Amino acid sequence: MKVFIVGIGLIGGSFALDLKAGIPGISIAGIDGNEDHLKQALELGLIDRMSTMEDIHDADLVYLAIPVDASIKVLPEVLDRVKDDCVVIDAGSTKENICRVVEDHAKRRNFLAAHPIAGTEFSGPQAAIHGLFRNKTNIICEVEKTAFKLQEKALEVFQKIGMRIRYMDARSHDRHIAYVSHLSHISSFMLGKTVLEKEKNERDIFDLAGSGFASTVRLAKSSPAMWAPIFSQNKKNVLETLNEYILNLQHFRKLMQEDNFDQLYQEMDRTNHIKEVLNGINKNEELKLQENGK
The missing domain is CATH 3.40.50.720 (NAD(P)-binding Rossmann-like Domain)
Structure with missing residues (x-):
């Protein structure tokens, strides 16, 4: 071939x-x-x-x-x-x-x-x-x-x-991928940008950064030459996901401003459900692999 x-x-x-x-x-x-x-x-x-x-x-x-x-x-x-x-x-x-x-x-x-x-x-x-x-x-x-x-x-x-x-179908693909991939990259790029702008002394970033920061900002090392066109091609869906994400960030900030940390805890606790979702997906994938190997 x-x-x-x-x-x-x-x-x-x-x-x-x-x-x-x-x-x-x-x-x-x-x-x-x-x-x-x-x-x-x-x-x-x-x-x-x-x-x-x-x-x-x-x-x-x-x-x-x-x-x-x-x-x-x-x-x-x-x-x-x-x-x-x-x-x-x-x-x-x-x-x-x-x-x-x-x-x-x-x-x-x-x-x-x-x-x-x-x-x-x-x-x-x-x-x-x-x-x-x-x-x-x-x-x-x-x-x-x-x-x-x-x-x-x-x-x-x-x-x-x-x-x-x-x-x-192509339309569903672009809508779903905006949530699980494109938004993740934007979040990573903007976290990296925020830290770089705030921490003028780069040594402090490296001295204080732990595994959480490293894993969250990892995608910011991706090629802009690849990702800028992706955001352009999927503009409508990316903007929709960004709007939802920004609303959640604003809500989080509002709860902090109001010292409503009980509600903040509940928000994070509900979001912990993503562990069960991801574990369920991983188990299903393992079963598929086992079936394919028979």
Whole structure:
């Protein structure tokens, strides 16, 4: 199988590593606007050769792992160039706009809209991790618009790298992901900004920061080049979640101003229910893995 990966960073590079481990004899070509990334990817063994869009007609599978605003521009060009039995998959964190931009494309049947719920706060080819996708959920949107044989090809690849599949419509995906992913990143970025602005002496930050601060601000190390386009593409849903979040922050502040710490305790105690929710989700996932292993 000839695979072309457009964007050799954390996601594209990790996808390449897992493909190499799971599919013997696979050939992976890399395309990236950053030539240094391509050279690094080649040196790290993520790809077998550097390539360009002119060669993409030879691909059996194309994986787009670039910022969502770039994907919207690049995807139609990729579909123009690929052969009829090539499946084109994107890995973007927003789905509604990218599905809309190719809804009338002559080769819409070649495209599979996907979002792997996997990643770290790091970027670039050197951030690639073998096994990043194993046991992770891969959300697929508008699957019915992809040719059945190409669906099968993509699902076989996902199965070999150990991903779980969930189907969702694009609009629901973008609304839900705004809560569980996009809002988390905004919170982390703004916490980091607040601390940096308040603590002019950076040594104090490092001396006083504990594991709670480190884990909460971890996402603020994520690439702005990737996240600014995500917020732009999912603006409506992100603003809605931000409004709700801000109302909760304002309510929390009001309770403190009024010395209503009994109510504050009750708010936090009710929120502790998230432990049960997350534990339930984890147990369900473990059961699914056990069933799949039988």
